[in-house]
Amino acid sequence: MLGAGALASLALWALSGCTALPAAPEPAAAASAVLSQPLAPQWRSPWPEVGVVAPAPTPATPPSADLAQWWLAFDDPHLSRLIGQALQAHTSVRSAQAALQQARALDAVGAAAQGPQVQATASGQRAQVGSASAASAWRAGLDATWELDWFGQRQQARAATAAEARAAAAQVAQAQVSVAAEVALTFFEWRLQQQRWVVAQRRLALQEEFVQIVGWRLQAGLMSSQDLEQARLNLAQLRATLPDIEAAQGQAEAALALLTGRSPQSALDLPAAGPIPSPGLELARTIPADTLRQRPDVQRAQERLSSAAARVAQADAARLPTLALGGTLDWRSPRVSDLFDPAALTRTLLLRLSASLFDGGAARAQLQAQQAALEQSRLELEAAVLTALREVEHALLALQASAQRLQHVQQAADAAAATEALALLRLTSGLIDYRIWLETRQNLLSAQYELSAARAAWSADHVRLYKALGGGWSADKPQAALPEPHDPA
Secondary structure (H helix, E strand, O other): OOOHHHHHHHHHHHHHOOOOOOOOOOHHHHHHHHHHOOOHHHOOOOOHHHOOOOOOOOOOOOOOHHHHOHHHHHOOHHHHHHHHHHHHHOHHHHHHHHHHHHHHHHHHHHHHOOOOEEEEEEEEEEEOOOOOOOEEEEEEEEEEEEEEOOOOHHHHHHHHHHHHHHHHHHHHHHHHHHHHHHHHHHHHHHHHHHHHHHHHHHHHHHHHHHHHHHHHHHHOOOOOHHHHHHHHHHHHHHHHHHHHHHHHHHHHHHHHHHHOOOOOOOOOOOOOOOOOOOOOOOOOOOOOHHHHHHOHHHHHHHHHHHHHHHHHHHHHHOOOOEEEEEEEEEEEEOOHHHOOOHHHEEEEEEEEEEOOOOOOOHHHHHHHHHHHHHHHHHHHHHHHHHHHHHHHHHHHHHHHHHHHHHHHHHHHHHHHHHHHHHHHHHHHOOOOOHHHHHHHHHHHHHHHHHHHHHHHHHHHHHHHHHHHOOOOOOOOOOOOOOOOOOOOO
């Protein structure tokens, strides 16, 4: 039987004869190579005065707390409260948080596997053969094993589970970004339907008054029955729009309830009416190209690439011999009272070297599978970056278009207000008919609703931009303001 010295010599000889592992792929370098390609040159802002192109990408940093909570810049306490409730109660956020807990627990399992393992055993038996006296046997022992991580197999496995835990954390952030944006967009739609209801009620009141005036003038012989029927037709058409507006408002309220973890019938404790929130001037001014690194989906893809790279190194190390140390303390005695007597103790020290001589190519196939998974993760990261570029580009273009449209609609609303004021002055002077003033008044109400819709679209496009950017970013350099629509007096 070989002694301990011979076993140690054999282990060192076997390990020294192993072929050195190729350099494991560096996850950070692989991710940086992908992230650096689509940025800077392709980044284009639709505003020349805002077209700041960032230099070469730097390591990602999380957005500041203020910018991460972009909804605070809308200065609407009801919106902030709804988003806060949704971030706590929405099922997608809670599901992602549960997945994060699972990933962290699996990472803890991997960390524990790197150290020694100790087990305690105890047993007792009593046996009788034929007519012989019964005999008892009692045993207690401690078994300790420690597989030395010579080639980093367990270390790479731990690196993979740690990266998977970080990817799960990024998934939680992605769910929060999506939920916050969805709540804001639904809130703006709900406010817009409120504005639409107010305008419809005002137009309805005007038309009811006009029908009454036409009836009086018909009795006086100043208007015909056809004029009265036409006025009644217009009134009926206006009333027909009310159910659709009420339904749209109710649908938006139900959507907000679901987003905040309530049933659709739950009351949200919101005011009956209010203005559509507008973003502050500090929002969306200049966008560094490195902002893409703050997107949770890009961070998640990068962590998955890191995990895949670690799995490749783990599979490569698994093809090499393993060395384990072990030892036991074993107490055996026919009587329990003598079980822990020094004479009943057996000590064992084990040095185990194992290597696969033939596995039918399973280890090589496993390595190839992990290498293919690494390439897949690299392509997924590249796709995530390209998707981020496309979404931000589209959001910027949409924001530019909505800002320009809001300016034009504001001009139209100002013109409609001036026209209505002049028509009212001429009506009181007896220079025009009531129908002419009514038409200008209806046009003004329509222009006011179009202005509300344009403001809602402008605010919504800000939200879509922040969603595309992953919730916020930091910019240290001086920033030029976006085209700001004229605020009506």
